[in-house]
Amino acid sequence: MLPDREDAVVRWRAAGRPVAGYVGADVPVELLTAAGMLPLRLTGSPGEDASAGRERLGGGLDAVACSILTRLLDGAYGHLDVLVLSRDCEASLRLFYVLREIRRVEPSIALPPLHLVDVLHLPHHTTTRYVLAKVRQFRSWLEAVAGRRIDDDDLAAAVAAHDRVRGLLRETGTHRGHRRLTGTEALAAVSAVTAMPIGEAEKLLRELLSTLPDRQPRPGRPVYLTGSSHDSPEVYRALEDAGLLIVGEDHDWGDLLAVTDIGAPTELAIAERYQFGGPAAPRASIAERAAHTAAAVRDRGAETLLSYVRLHDDAPPWDFPAQREAAGVPATLVDRQEYGHIDLAAVVR
Template identity: 60%
Template sequence: MSAALAQLTSHGTDRRAAADDWRARHHGAVIGYVGADVPVEYITAAGLLPLRLSGSPGTPSTAGDRYLGTGLDPVARSVLTRLLDHDFGPLDGIVVSRDCEASLRLFYALRELRRVDPASELPPVHLVDVLHLPHRTTTRYVRAKLRQLRATVETWAGRSIDDAALADAIAVHERLRDLLTRVAALRRLRPARLTGAQALSVVAATTALPADRATALLEELLTEADLLPEHEGHRVFVTGSPHDTAHVYTALEDAGLLVVGEDHDWGDLLSLRRTEAPTEDALAERYQYNGPTAPRASIRDRAEHTRRAAQDCGAEALVCYARMHDDAPRWDYPAQRAATGLPSVLLSRQPYGALDDEAVQALTGLRPHAAVAR
């Protein structure tokens, strides 16, 4: 494994390490955030570190279950548990996007726990509500919400965010998205130079590292691309629930598949939309038109995006992974299956970060003339 890939996959797996290093080196504040609708450019512009919060599959979420109930997406319950256990280290603020119902309920729980239970030592929390309708009135609404976030981040940082600093942060994150797009292409080569699990870990690392450090590592990885091992497998496109860890991708690839693309916002969708200019207005439009994600986009838009993306990846099959208590993917799947025309399978009501035995068996039909084993 290349040195850059080793560092990126390490940070993608151990996300707290980057935050601890930031605190030690820069004595700077760390802001946790939930959801790809959070404009991280403001956090970077204020000289703070944005750390995207993830759950921990296989770890009991007892505290999260107590406050959110067991009928909610297990990722939100796991994130709340980790926050209450201080697994991410000291955070100076949390920004939650209203990207789905689970995130919204997580925000309300955090706000209320901070109010009624000072012993929880939770940091201040802010909700950013980005709408995705294609209207000018929506753009005005999103601009207003982004200005509120800007003011909140300025309060946390103890300094103002001037337009020049914001423009610089936009440019840095645009460079990061460009590099992520180039890195994603490595798993679409024949043979691939990255596995799907590696690519997902690389993306996760860039949501934990400072943007300039993430950019340097991605540039180094691209220079080493020809030295990376080759990978073969039946090429699949993954749709459905987002994956904040590589556990499911690893299980799929252990079964002889190769994940060459996906349409969730911990993967390719995170870097798809670009900012047209280094201004706050352009930033608002970037997040307004970000997506399309399963909880916020229409079935038609999702199906068309999946069709194009799967075709661009050279996918040979479609896998829809629907996590327990995440119902949106099952509504999208019939239209996606019809639009792609690919052999496909729906893995429904799956445990967080894993495949059940029935799902493993269902995958056997995707690989012609080959058995799929765990």
């Protein structure tokens, strides 16, 4: 049984230590750890009314951003000492601008200091220089709000620890190829480790890995999941309850979160890791996505490919024809789905 993701946050706050909420996989969490903060990746909640966030963000936007904004306004995350967003997709960027405006014109709403990490993903040296400048800017901002310097030893320790956790997540993924772990269990592990101190995350994953070799294969037809990301388990659970077994995925709450390491404890290495952090749907070319998905389908032994796409998440459907052709297995696109829901009739035939 994995711990509730709130437990570590409560204990961290009780010790008087700062919590950094963040949105998007492009936030360099190593710098948050090096600054003595707990990186807490914020999630939406499909079962909660998100009308307050939708009213402020406007229509035509992925429901996850609306849900996160609603929860921030309602105080669902408790006290956050800082809030950091990345430009991983259009919804995250708009969320940043709306939060910044709320802080400016509605001081009665208690929002913490806010920062945008603007990571770009073009494969050019000029892009690397741009991202490096943004990493350095983020480091300076954190030092100012934390009231302490992030020294090179702290940064080196944080980079090494986060790389170890990424390595353990990749090792966990290999067990999914042997069907020793359900997709719902794997998603829960990612959710847990993105809400706890990095040392506890490493311990949790090592304990989980120690149990996997003796497990019997999980039942279900192995399927590889592409399309929209999933920050909550409802869709995974529905698919696996219907007789499928999710053996891998290419979104950043799953396998894509740990696809590359940083290695050297330098600002340049951090910039390069986030610039080239894996072919996510909102930022990679169709060819890159197709090649990555096809290789993962083969590596995990998936018999089918399923593209699940939420309403107002416009990037994934463009990828699907090339992914289907490259994967060479039966493939299904389930488009325009409500957050946290899936039309199983379109999947299970």
